[in-house]
Amino acid sequence: MKHINFIPFLLSALAFTACSDNDTLDTNLPEAEYGSPNEWYYAGGKLGTTNIQSAYAYRQATAAVDEAGLSLNFQIGESLFEKDYNTTNDAFAGLGPVYVRRGCLYCHPNYGHGKRQKAYRADQDGNGYLLVVYDKKTNAYIYSVAGMPQTKAVKPFKPQIDESKIVITWKDYTDEWGNKFPDGESYSLSYPEVTIPADAYYSPVTVKRDGKMVVIPSDQVASEIGVRLESTIGIYGTGLTDAIPDDSITAEWKRQSAYFNSVGKTNALNPAYWDQNTNEWVSYYVNNAGDKKKYVRRYTYAMSRGPILDAAGANAIWNITNVTRPDRRYHYLSLDGTIYAKSSMEDPDVQAGFPEYIKSIDPNNAHPSWHTADVKQNIYNYLMAKDLDPEMSSSQYKNFMIWHRGLAVPAARNTTTDRFKQGMKLFKEIGCANCHRPSWTTGDDDIQDPNGIFTNSDMPRYPHQKIWPYTDFVQHRLFMENDIRTGWCRTTPLWGRGLSKLCTGAEDRLHDCRARNTMEAIMWHGNAKSDARYAIEKFRKLTKEQRDNIIFFVESI
């Protein structure tokens, strides 16, 4: 193995000096500053990169999976990701009573980014959208639906939102440059506007203002309640980014904080998380039901999550389908905790169907409080129960998380070409790399699990790897039309995205899939107030060949 590793290193150095397929391209990239083609190739480091660059590129296991002897677990975990859940008592059971999707692939088509949709349908493959329903006055989620609202239900229960009434309208957008570069090349921009009428909500629309629950009258829902879409991103490589030390991410925030302070931009970092005055975190990720430790935030657009073993995937395999497991023996329901249960217990249709439903769920009356003479109370007791029978075993959950942490990153393509090198050089020079930070180095990768379930021996690990995710793990603002809720969005990793068309049949980008290709994604960064404005101004001044080379680079990494 050492011999094989050595060969590309030597040859890459030679290739670096000997090859130039286009003398007009400026490809002088000092290795100390940019790294080497050999490093760029291994986007996920030696332990986390797959050389598969085909339609199967996003679903490969890392070498660390095999080295840890976890290949079988990985494959079984993969089936838990790929299969739909259902209401039988057989395999993949436990769907409902309300749910966001039947399975994972709907949102993660072929493991990749969600696809732009014209309508919101939970059963539509490729619909990676989650509905973000919020109070326009506070920017906080509404409390009468789940944080990820459930538009599907198992009878007799009813969805929190009737998805047939959700309307997505795509609107054309013209930027201040008329969607055109100085040399005449043009591009298109469009963005979604989403409406949900008051009668689509199952429960009274309820928000929290000044510490009190407030029901929004039906005739005010349109003006008081906002709706946004947030799409899934690719899930490969999240095990590698989990291996970056907390201290390294903190150092990046400190570096940026100091920089922004030095240029007088004192509101550049999300004040909910970081204090630019003191250069310190003001909020960590803490699992109060777990180890209560403070972890640096690193996952989701909102940076709502810390370590991967207690992040989006660990959560989604429970709450997207509402499939319980030993550490989650309760349902995912409305954000306040009780509104959905109260609406259901008062619903005559639910009352009528509940006895038969609960008989199939609990045929041996193991939970007496679900079978009393009071049907209303039974419904409430069942929905609010904290002692539900686990539907996914701890062993299955472990296999799922092995798979999750074991997904490899596709190797970068075209790394020895001049176009790649010039694209990389320009990517840095015009400022893209300030936020899309190219590389990180993982630490010892001692497993961090706020739930205390997994340890080092359970998981594939990635110690001391140089990886190339192209993100700073910092939130910035682009000030786009109909922007993401709060306006703050974590810089999305760019690695592997150039294979999206091949792997998924689509290449939509950005949080709501508003960009249909890389160019559109870049130009959505250009708002006058955007943190990326400087880079876009520079991008506009490049020649078409230079712009194309940046895109070539972005689609190769």
Added chain:
Amino acid sequence: MNKIFKYSMMFAAALTFTMSFTSCDNDDNDEHVGTFGESTLKEVNSSYVDNTIVATYRNLADYNKQLVADINAMSNDAGVQKACETWKQSRKWWEFSEAFLFGAAGDYALDPHTDTWPFDKKQFESYMKLYKDLQLGGEGEENELATNNINDAITNGQNLTGFHAVEYLIFRDGKARHFADLTSNEIYFAKAAAQDLYLSSLKLVSAWGGKVSADEQALLDEVEFASAINYGKNFKNAGNAGSTYSTVVLASKEIIAGANDIIGEVRDSKIGAPATGEDINYIESPHARNSIQDFYDNIMSVKHAIYGGCTVDGTTPNAKSLIGVCLTNSKTKAAAENVMTNLENALSKIDGMKKPFVLYYSDQTAKDAMEALDGLEESLNALNDLLD
């Protein structure tokens, strides 16, 4: 997934940089002369699309069409038996397609839609109970509403559709059900599920650039299906502008990637999960007791993919297949022969598994099959490393 790529990954890096050193090549285009001339692999890729992928999907569609006809014609036990036989044939052609689930099968979710498992019996029984006093497919407002709900559940609810839906309706304990045991609503459900299967297979044929009849095109038009990508053309056009495959050899390697994907799934999920005790619920096709045949046909799919065509069952690969051309090249000959040996061994070991799998999943023969599949995957990885 593929189990082992740590070595191949490093080889690939070495090859990439070797190419850079010797030819200053830009791997964005396909000018390099590798193990094979570009035209050789183009022929392999072209034959793979026309004679394996499209031909398999066409056969699948034809059998699905027959399945619809057989279910429509069921009026006695012999009729159900005939439908069951056709189901097995159709199922075989689906399994034959599992070495190339990339492209339309994944992008349009036709794979999960066709092969969703398990069938949601509880939800199904709930529908049957709800509509027991109505006539699915019948006239009148109530009947039509119920029929629409069932059609919608089959079209959009993936746990109530596909092969395993039809299987549950017409099979029990490995045998055809008695016609008298089937309610008219169950028969309607079976018809609708079979029709949906047929439609899905037509989508696959069409998306890969295969021919569909005018009647079939009308069915596709009715659901407004027109693939955004001609997957067959895209594959054949590898290395040229507009193709998602930047090089010809990358497309050829897709043949191996597709094969390895199903080999890993059969080894670890379909056989491995129950055989190792990791998840004994994971046994597909239990009602038809067709599991081992499914495994065998999956590996036959691998054979078709790398030997060429879609009916090859002997030991001689087609001349323009991936293995066929590898046998003619001194660099790849031994690796190709090794693949052939491992392929025959895997088929033999699966054939030797104790049947039915639903009863004998922990038998030693299942573990032997897993080991043979491991060998097959390793041999394909070795061949993959030699393609450049």
